[in-house]
Amino acid sequence: VSTAPAEMQQASTSEDARLDSPWITIVWNDPVNLMSYVTYVFQKVFGYPKVKAQKLMLDVHQKGRAVVSSGAREAMERDAEALHGYGLWATVSHDS
Amino acid sequence: MTGSGPDRFPAGDDDEVGRSDDAGGAGFSASGGAGPGDPGNGGDYGGDGDDFGGDDNDDFGDDDEDEDEDYDGEAPATFRPIPGGAACFFEPAQAGVIRSLVTQVAELISDSATSGLGAGDPPAGAGPAAGSGPAAGLPGDDRLADDRLADDTLPGAGGGPGSGEGTGDSADELEMLLGLSTNAELPDDPVLARLLPDAYSDDPEASAEFRRYTEESLRSSKINSAHAVLASLPAGGGDVVLSEPECQQWLRALNDVRLALGVRLGITDEDEDLTENLSVTDPRSAYIWVYQWLAYLQDSLIESLS
Numbered sequence: 001v002s003t004a005p006a007e008m009q010q011a012s013t014s015e016d017a018r019l020d021s022p023w024i025t026i027v028w029n030d031p032v033n034l035m036s037y038v039t040y041v042f043q044k045v046f047g048y049p050k051v052k053a054q055k056l057m058l059d060v061h062q063k064g065r066a067v068v069s070s071g072a073r074e075a076m077e078r079d080a081e082a083l084h085g086y087g088l089w090a091t092v093s094h095d096s
Numbered sequence: 097m098t099g100s101g102p103d104r105f106p107a108g109d110d111d112e113v114g115r116s117d118d119a120g121g122a123g124f125s126a127s128g129g130a131g132p133g134d135p136g137n138g139g140d141y142g143g144d145g146d147d148f149g150g151d152d153n154d155d156f157g158d159d160d161e162d163e164d165e166d167y168d169g170e171a172p173a174t175f176r177p178i179p180g181g182a183a184c185f186f187e188p189a190q191a192g193v194i195r196s197l198v199t200q201v202a203e204l205i206s207d208s209a210t211s212g213l214g215a216g217d218p219p220a221g222a223g224p225a226a227g228s229g230p231a232a233g234l235p236g237d238d239r240l241a242d243d244r245l246a247d248d249t250l251p252g253a254g255g256g257p258g259s260g261e262g263t264g265d266s267a268d269e270l271e272m273l274l275g276l277s278t279n280a281e282l283p284d285d286p287v288l289a290r291l292l293p294d295a296y297s298d299d300p301e302a303s304a305e306f307r308r309y310t311e312e313s314l315r316s317s318k319i320n321s322a323h324a325v326l327a328s329l330p331a332g333g334g335d336v337v338l339s340e341p342e343c344q345q346w347l348r349a350l351n352d353v354r355l356a357l358g359v360r361l362g363i364t365d366e367d368e369d370l371t372e373n374l375s376v377t378d379p380r381s382a383y384i385w386v387y388q389w390l391a392y393l394q395d396s397l398i399e400s401l402s
Contacts, residue, residue, distance in 0.1 A: 026297075031365060032358035034391060035097045036398045037351060050402075061097045080295045081310045085317050087351040089290075091297045092306075 022095040024070045025079040029060050030089050041086045042068065045079065070095065098391070172389045174396035182400035183337045184393070191333035193386055195326060197353045201291075202322035204356070205315050208288055280304035287356045291318065321349040343401055350394045357387045 027038075035057055042053035046069060059066035068090070069079045076092045083090035175184040186194070281304065283289045292311055294303040324345035329336055338346060357363075361383055374381050 029097060031098060031363050032355050033097050034395055035099055036395050038097055040398050084314055086348060087355050089293055092295050
């Protein structure tokens with residue numbers, strides 16, 4: 001996935017997460033979720049500053065998807081679960 | 097993704113991001129009042145709108161009056177920021193619509209949660225007569241009643257893998273206590289599939305495992321949000337004052353309702369002006385009007401929180 005390499009760096013939460021094979025959380029575009037809502041959710045779930053959240057939101061909107069976090073698989077599943085709780089369409093993948 | 101109104105984020109126009117003033121007004125126009133084809137519904141939103149919202153809605157609709165001839169003047173409910181949360185005044189009909197939709201989504205989510213246990217024993221109301229059930233959709237729209245959100249079809253009733261395993265035995269009950277789901281499959285109902293999506297796009301086994309461990313809590317969370325809305329929104333309408341945590345639950349519940357409506361209305365193109373080619377006699381018109389109003393309402397709530 002080459003859409004947002006910068007995002008993958010920051011989201012790794014621990015050294016362990018980096019040592020594990022990298023997993024990523026992807027958010028996919030959908031026609032219903034509001035742009036303002038998606039930005040808000042990225043701020044809320046990941047604690048991203050608004051500018052970063054907006055950039056990610058635009059990536060999703062324009063490119064169809066964006067990598068919103070990376071790290072250990074369990075952490076990515078927690079992220080996906082949180083995003084599903086907000087109604088975003090999120091999946092977990094092995095970054096290969 | 098979409099803006100809160102069809103005119104806000106035209107294709108390719110990124111400069112609009114972050115703007116939410118004047119959002120959505122135009123979106124209510126083409127089916128404003130839902131038109132003569134929908135007497136049971138349109139009138140509910142009109143009429144009283146002139147005195148609605150007080151001084152918080154002064155800027156609403158100013159830009160739209162000229163271009164939207166069908167717009168008959170009612171202002172949709174919008175949230176306003178207050179210290180520690182947000183507030184909104186709802187007309188009785190507006191409250192009724194939200195309560196109905198939120199209830200339907202919650203019922204859909206909770207009904208289907210038992211599909212693994214009760215697949216052979218459909219609840220009362222299932223079957224051909226389901227359209228006349230108490231959870232029927234918006235008033236005055238018979239044609240869509242059969243296709244309403246609270247589809248009584250039981251996902252899993254078709255005997256998908258896992259749906260009939262160990263029906264009713266104590267292991268299942270224990271799993272439910274532990275918050276594990278007997279459902280491992282993506283739900284058949286497209287609304288449920290959207291609300292409870294697969295977590296792996298290319299690995300059904302991993303998706304099933306994820307679902308087993310997370311779906312019950314996801315369902316509970318969505319149902320809790322729905323209940324929070326119902327608890328804070330009087331059936332007769334009125335001024336609703338929400339704390340910040342309540343705002344969170346409203347946001348989620350409104351979003352779930354919009355996702356559900358989006359699926360049922362077949363919304364696939366975020367840039368489409370839904371009302372452009374819509375006849376006033378189209379049975380979808382009232383729902384599209386509601387769908388767009390909810391976008392506007394949700395956007396105002398987000399704006400109130402930031």
